Amino acid sequence: MMRESRRRLLFFAAALTLCFIALELRLFHLQVIQSPGVEEAVAGMHRQAETELAGRGRIMVGDEYVLAESISAVEIYANSSWTEQHREQITRELEETLGVSGGEVRALLERGGYRKILRQPLRDALKVDALWRKKREKKLPGLELERTWVRSYPEGRLAANVVGYADGAGHGHAGVELFCDDVLKGTAGRQVLERDAALRPMFDVDCRFEPPAPGCDVYLTLDMVLQYYAEEALDQLMEEHRPEWATAIVLDPRTGDVLALAVRPTFDPAHYGNYDLSAHVNRAVSFHYTPGSTFKPFMMAAAIERNLVQFSEIIDCTTFQLGRRSVRDSHQNGLLTPREVMIKSSNIGMAKLALRLAPDEAVSPERQLDGFRGVHTTLTNLGFGCRTGVGLPAETSGMLASPANWSRAYTLVSLGFGHEIAVSPLQLASAYTVFTNDGMYRPPRIVARIVAPDGTVQVQERPAARRVFSEATAEAVREMLIGVVDEGTGKSAAIQCRSVAGKTSTAQWEEDPSKYTSSFVGFAPAHEPRLLVAIVVDQPRGALHSGGMVAAPAARDILERGLAYLRVELDRTY
Amino acid sequence: MTETACGPERNPSARASASAARVVLDARAHWLLLIVAVLLGLGLIMVYSTRAPQVARVHGLGASWDPLVEQGVKILIGLAFLAAGILVRPSWLLQWHKPLMVAAVVLLLLVCVPGIGAKINGARRWLVFGPLVFQPVEFARIALIVFIAARVSKVGPRIREFQVGLLPVAAVLATLMVLLLLQPDFGSTVFVLGLGTLLLILGGARVRHFLIMAAVGLPVCLAYAVTSLSHVQDRFRQFIDPALGEQAKQSLLALGSGGLTGADFGAGMAKLGYLPMISSDFILAGIGEELGFVGTSLVVLLFLLFTVLATSIVVMQRCPGHFLIGAGVTLSIALQAVINVAVVTAAVPTKGIALPFVSSGGSSLVSSLFGVGLLIGMARGEGGWEAGGWARLRALLADDGELAQEGSHG
Numbered sequence: 001m002m003r004e005s006r007r008r009l010l011f012f013a014a015a016l017t018l019c020f021i022a023l024e025l026r027l028f029h030l031q032v033i034q035s036p037g038v039e040e041a042v043a044g045m046h047r048q049a050e051t052e053l054a055g056r057g058r059i060m061v062g063d064e065y066v067l068a069e070s071i072s073a074v075e076i077y078a079n080s081s082w083t084e085q086h087r088e089q090i091t092r093e094l095e096e097t098l099g100v101s102g103g104e105v106r107a108l109l110e111r112g113g114y115r116k117i118l119r120q121p122l123r124d125a126l127k128v129d130a131l132w133r134k135k136r137e138k139k140l141p142g143l144e145l146e147r148t149w150v151r152s153y154p155e156g157r158l159a160a161n162v163v164g165y166a167d168g169a170g171h172g173h174a175g176v177e178l179f180c181d182d183v184l185k186g187t188a189g190r191q192v193l194e195r196d197a198a199l200r201p202m203f204d205v206d207c208r209f210e211p212p213a214p215g216c217d218v219y220l221t222l223d224m225v226l227q228y229y230a231e232e233a234l235d236q237l238m239e240e241h242r243p244e245w246a247t248a249i250v251l252d253p254r255t256g257d258v259l260a261l262a263v264r265p266t267f268d269p270a271h272y273g274n275y276d277l278s279a280h281v282n283r284a285v286s287f288h289y290t291p292g293s294t295f296k297p298f299m300m301a302a303a304i305e306r307n308l309v310q311f312s313e314i315i316d317c318t319t320f321q322l323g324r325r326s327v328r329d330s331h332q333n334g335l336l337t338p339r340e341v342m343i344k345s346s347n348i349g350m351a352k353l354a355l356r357l358a359p360d361e362a363v364s365p366e367r368q369l370d371g372f373r374g375v376h377t378t379l380t381n382l383g384f385g386c387r388t389g390v391g392l393p394a395e396t397s398g399m400l401a402s403p404a405n406w407s408r409a410y411t412l413v414s415l416g417f418g419h420e421i422a423v424s425p426l427q428l429a430s431a432y433t434v435f436t437n438d439g440m441y442r443p444p445r446i447v448a449r450i451v452a453p454d455g456t457v458q459v460q461e462r463p464a465a466r467r468v469f470s471e472a473t474a475e476a477v478r479e480m481l482i483g484v485v486d487e488g489t490g491k492s493a494a495i496q497c498r499s500v501a502g503k504t505s506t507a508q509w510e511e512d513p514s515k516y517t518s519s520f521v522g523f524a525p526a527h528e529p530r531l532l533v534a535i536v537v538d539q540p541r542g543a544l545h546s547g548g549m550v551a552a553p554a555a556r557d558i559l560e561r562g563l564a565y566l567r568v569e570l571d572r573t574y
Numbered sequence: 575m576t577e578t579a580c581g582p583e584r585n586p587s588a589r590a591s592a593s594a595a596r597v598v599l600d601a602r603a604h605w606l607l608l609i610v611a612v613l614l615g616l617g618l619i620m621v622y623s624t625r626a627p628q629v630a631r632v633h634g635l636g637a638s639w640d641p642l643v644e645q646g647v648k649i650l651i652g653l654a655f656l657a658a659g660i661l662v663r664p665s666w667l668l669q670w671h672k673p674l675m676v677a678a679v680v681l682l683l684l685v686c687v688p689g690i691g692a693k694i695n696g697a698r699r700w701l702v703f704g705p706l707v708f709q710p711v712e713f714a715r716i717a718l719i720v721f722i723a724a725r726v727s728k729v730g731p732r733i734r735e736f737q738v739g740l741l742p743v744a745a746v747l748a749t750l751m752v753l754l755l756l757q758p759d760f761g762s763t764v765f766v767l768g769l770g771t772l773l774l775i776l777g778g779a780r781v782r783h784f785l786i787m788a789a790v791g792l793p794v795c796l797a798y799a800v801t802s803l804s805h806v807q808d809r810f811r812q813f814i815d816p817a818l819g820e821q822a823k824q825s826l827l828a829l830g831s832g833g834l835t836g837a838d839f840g841a842g843m844a845k846l847g848y849l850p851m852i853s854s855d856f857i858l859a860g861i862g863e864e865l866g867f868v869g870t871s872l873v874v875l876l877f878l879l880f881t882v883l884a885t886s887i888v889v890m891q892r893c894p895g896h897f898l899i900g901a902g903v904t905l906s907i908a909l910q911a912v913i914n915v916a917v918v919t920a921a922v923p924t925k926g927i928a929l930p931f932v933s934s935g936g937s938s939l940v941s942s943l944f945g946v947g948l949l950i951g952m953a954r955g956e957g958g959w960e961a962g963g964w965a966r967l968r969a970l971l972a973d974d975g976e977l978a979q980e981g982s983h984g
Contacts, residue, residue, distance in 0.1 A: 002897070006889050008776050009901050013885035016908045020878040023915045024871055030829045030919060031867040038830025045827070046843040196627075197847030 046194050054186030055149055056170050057215030057453075059163055059177070065224045067163045068177065068269065070149040070170075073121035074128045080112035081198055082142035093139050097130045098122065121148050121168075153269040159227050161282040162220070162261050162392065162446065165269040173272075174280045176218060176447070179393045183450050186215030216458075217451045221257035226250050226531075229561045230260040233535075233554040238264050241540035241550050247284040249429045250558060253529035255462060256433055256442030258390065260558075261426075285390060288398040288422040289517050289536065292507030293345045293489075293547070295418025297477050298431060299354050300342060302378050305473045308356040309338050317341065320348040322413055327351045330506070342480040343488030345504065347417040354416025361408060372403035372412065379415075381468045382431040382441060384423055389463065390430075390444040398423045418505065425519075429534035432521050435478045435501070436529040439469035482526045490520065493552035495560045497570040499526035502555065504547035515539050520551035524559045525571045531562045600953040602883050609876050609883070610656075610931055610946055614649050616873065617857065617932035621645040624845040624853040624860045625934070641853075641934075648936040652943035659947015668895045671717075671724035675746060678717035681710035682753040698757050709937035711762045714750055716941055718770060719902030721746060726777030727895040733778045740779050743770070744787065755798070761913075761925030769909065773902050777894070821856070822920040824849040829862035829870070829919065836866030853934045855926055858918040873932065877911040884908075887953045900952050903945035910942075 059068040076094075083090055087109045094117065095102040108115055122128055134140050151166045164175020172181035189212030230248040237246055243264075250260035263283050267275035281287070303309045317333040320326060333346050341349030358371025380386065385400030399422035401411065414420035423431075426444060433442040443463040450458045469477075481501035484490045489504045502522020509515040519536040523529040535551040544550055625641035633640070667674070685691040685698045692700040692707065701708045725743050726733050733739035747770040754763040771784055828844035831837065842863040845852045852860045861869040881904065888900035907930045914929040916922045928935045930942040 002892075002894065005776050005778060005894070005897065009885060009889055009897075012772060012776070012901075012905060013881055013908075016881050016905075016912060017878055019912045019916075020874050020881070023912065023919060023921070024874045024878075026919045026921060027829070027862070027867060027870045027874065027915075030826060031832055031862055031870065032834050035830050035833040038827055039833065042827050042831040042843065045848075046846075194843060194846075200631075 048193055048195050050191045050193050052147060052189035052191070052212045053149055053170055054188050054212035055214040056151065056166060056186065057184040058217045059180075059184070060217055060219045061159075061222045061224050061227075062219075066154050067159060067220070068151060068153050068166070071123055071152050072125075072128070073123045073148050073150045074131060075121045075146045075148045076117040076131070077114065077144040077146060078109055078117055079114050079142060079144070079198075080109065082200070083109055084142075086141040090140060090143060093134055097134060098127055117143070121150050123150050151270075155224075156270070157266050157268050158224070158231060159220075159222060159261065160266045160269050161263040161280070161284075162222065162258075163269055164282075164393075165267075165272040165280070174394075175282060175392065176220065177269075179391055180218045180447065180450075184215040184218060186453075187213040189213075214453045216453065219448045219451065221252075221259065221446050221448045222261070223250075223259045225565050226558070226562050227260040227262065229558050229565075230262040233557045234262045234264050236557070237535075237537065237550070237554045241537060241542040241544070243537045243541065243550075244539040245283050245287075246535070246537045247425050248554065248558065249284055249425055249534040250562065251429055251433065251444060251532040251534075253433055253436030253523050253532040254442075256430060256444045256465075257448070257462075258426075258444050258446040259531070261446070282392055282394070283538075284425045284536075285388070285392045286394045286396055286424070288396045288424045288427075289538065290419055290507045290510070291421065291423050291428055291519065292418040292505035292517070293347075294428060294503050294505035294519050294521050295421065295423070296342060296345065296350050296416070297435065297481060297503055298379065298382055299350060299357075299375075299416050300338065300480065301434070301469050301473050301477045302375060303353045303356055304476050305378075305469050306357065306374075309353060311338060311476070313338065315341060315349050315352055317346045317348040317352075320351050320413075322351075322355070322409060325410060325413075327413065327417075339480050339483055342477075342503075343483045345484075345489050350416040351413045352416075354412050355409060358409070358412055368408070369403060372406055375412065375415070376400070376403050378468060379421075381466060382434065383427050383443065384421065384431065388424075388426055388430055388444050390426060391447045391460070395426075396424050398427055418507065419510075425534055425536040428519075428521060428536075429532060432523065432532055432534070434468050435474050435481065436523050436532055437465065437474070438471040439467055439474040440465040441468045478526060481522070485522065489546070489548040490522065490552050492548055493520060493522050493556045493559070495524065495556060495563075497572045497574065498524055498560070498563060499571050500524040500556070500559060501526040501529075502552070504552055506546040506548075516545045518545055518547040518550040520547050520555045522552070522555050522559065524563060525568060527571065530566055530568050531559055533558050533562075600887070602887055603950045603953040606880065606883050606887075606946065606950060606953070609880050610943070613873070613876055613931035614652075616861065616869075617929075617934070618642065618645050618649060619839070620857055620861055620864070620932065621853050621934045623840050623842070623864060624857065627846060645934060648934075648939050651936065652939040655940045656943040656947040656950075659944040659949075660951045662948070662951070664896045664899050664948060664952065665893075667720045667899065668724045668727065671721045674717040675721045678710065678714040679749060679753065681713055682750070682757075685710055685757060697759060699759055699762075707936070709935065711754060711759060711766075712937040712941035714754075715766065715769070715906060716944065718747070718750060718766060719773065719899055719906065722770060722773045722777065723895050723898035723902060726774070726898055727893070730894075731778065733774070734780050736783050740774065740783055743774060751795075759926065761927050764925070765909065765913070765927060769902065769906055772905055772909075773898060776901050777898055819920070819924065821849065821851070821924055822917075825856055825859040825918050826920055828852075828856075828859040832863040832866040832869075834867050836862070836864045836869060839864050851926075855914065855928055855933060856918055857929055857933050858915060861932075862918075873929075874911075874915060877908065877915075877930075880911075881908040884949050887949055891952055896952055900949055903948055907942055907945060 056070040058066055060066055087106060090109065091102045091106045094100055094105050105117060108117060131145060135145055149170060153163065162175050164172060164177035166172045166177045170185055172178040172184060177184065189210055191209045230250055234246055234248050246264045248262045251257065252259055261284055265279045267279040272280065314335045314337060317329065317336045327347050329346050329348055333344055336344065336346055336349055357375050359367045361368050379400060385398055387395045387397045411420050430444045434440065442465045445460065445462055447460045449460055478501055481503055482499060485493050485500045485502050490502045493500055493502050500522055502520055505519045507517045517536065517538050518540055521534040523532040533555040535555045537550050540550045622642040622645065626638045629641055630638035681701065684701055690701055691698045692702045694700060699709055699711065701710055722743055729739045750766055751763050754766060775781060824844060828849055842860055844863050845860060849856050849859055858870055858873060861873060884904040888897060888904055891897040891900055910927055910930050913925065913927045917924055917927065928938040930938065
């Protein structure tokens, strides 16, 4: 009997020993073989990287105007599992410090979970200080305060479409905020914390805290006074003519710097969500349209540059026929000199001049194509068909067909009066710098310099100017443009005692003849330009729709006030 | 054999050898003590490591040494019981088996009395006497071992008969189980059932009787447990679908993240609320996380050695009563270890079974160390290894004598 018992005990002991060995193997499997994958999963579970958002850089104009800045704020979080016993205290303290309704706070706490107490981050510096003090005094048990930033736009709608906006998380979404996001946003601070199961931070893993590096400030080339004039002129224009949209661009004609850029409709960057997306768009760079007559000076210059125009010659501007296509003028013209063609904005005259830019197909198709290529190159050098690189997002390159795709001479004729091409308002304005710079094209620029938090200045070099026309050609066309304002379609842009040069345009929509895009590009003083203004008005709905009547007066307002502001001396006696 | 055969009036030669061994402890007893000491030491530092952060969070950094002191005190009390186990004569325990069992039943009943019985985590398993918290099931375990040992040595070979031998013991066992299920403590119920069954089989009961009882009782028990005990239901579901078993999952994560050598002592993360029972039932996961496979395999290895050594002591006992008490203690500790490690490694469903000597529970420490004391007491004298060793073991295994005859050999 006892023998049997002993045997049974030894059997049990052997079985248990086998169990231990099996468990040993299981542990080996779990801890050595499967371990590598588990270690990663666990690190993710226990560790949590805390990031502290960096302050976003400012968008400045000069040193006095702040267009966008980030203001330090505090976000308050409550985790119901820690606040449960302290609801009354928290409610009382928050009511006292922030002046919020206790009932709302209590309701939020009772709803449980991890919640933000305030809908908006708290910006009031005094309240923020009071809150941190209470936190240090341990009067806010279970509440977590998190530093954050609120983007503020002190100038409101002024230059809103240039500035754009950034969202609550500090990501730029339009304008300079988007284009310069990389330099503005800075680098978020980072700290890796280990947390217990209730998500309370335990220890700083490797005691490494990378403080947030604030973003750089971006200084724009804008002049806020001119910007204000441009905005005001547009507001008046919008009221009088109720167009779909309108834009006003002011360039420094000598450098290409953008001095003002206003767009309607516009929005308030601080409350961007309240506006339709179409109001966020910067139409001066993101939209392209058929320029019409404002394009004529470039074709005229191209013809003069190639010695295809005699200033004293007479052009018959009564009719024009090319194959089955005829070109008409808005009112009947007779025999005109080239200058008069420009002043009266004769499409027939421009069509005939444009035809001279390439030999007839009958002479030689190859030579004709060479002629087309020459024109295309000139237009490309003027910045058409490619982005200006001004420093704003979502820029359009416009539309300029390559010569191989031209419908032969028809396209050349159309280009003569600014059709079969689409340009952005800024492209057009920039191209006019060839007339203010003795034939040199100046690409536009809107970011003047970037200043790092440590004071390091990084100047945004102006892109190199390039010669498109000779000095003489530019001078000749400029004289014509003075004529346009003095005695032609642009009379309403004329300013007393100042010489103004410019060109109007009233481009009828091909797809809908009842609609027009009216524009005016001009500069003053004509011989030593200080300001270049472009106004584009889409679908004016008032009694008047011509560029001369809709766009030119707005340009005149901006030029007159702007020149006075710049203390530019009067250059005429009449 | 009669009960008295193991009593104090055994023959003079046996007495002489016993008194001689009183001076020189058996080598296996030394080893047994060493193993237990290592496990106790490991438990002490690991309980400290796993409890200190949470204690410090609640009571401040100054209180972070409290768990160490607390566990140290528990170990000291346990060591006092170990000494008592060495000194107490197993025959004395056998004589008092009935009062002991009555006391166990009363204690288990007291658990249900509000004011004395404390309800923790939805179960009434603890008795509270002032600062003393005590788990009666640990006492009941010892009482059951003693009771079965006494009954078997009393009825002798008639244990093979169902009505005379097995039924009274089975009735007592069933009573204990019902009381444990009332707490409810499903893990301990199963454990007590298993331990009792193994002891009765060791004592000579027929395996066939158990199979018949199991065929009747097991479906009833399981049906009851699965339908009535919600936490058992949960655990079964969790075991079938591992995604539900958060404890098991966290345990495996802790073990896995420890790797071969662990994250270093004190550097574990599971104790920060991820694995709630880490200082008691899941202490092995804590060891695995901080000391790695090196630590856990050491623990398992020590328990294996413990089982082998204890068996070698028990198997040489001539008195059936001593033999069965020793076997009960050995099986109880080894089984607890096996189940605990299996639970921690998610090899079986989660049950509340402590790891002997290592987990933080005081009652478990006391009962286990008292058992070790009994084993060491048995290692003296006639169970001694020096005189004969293997040869004697072989002789004992070859001896076909009845249990009753063994004692009178002299």
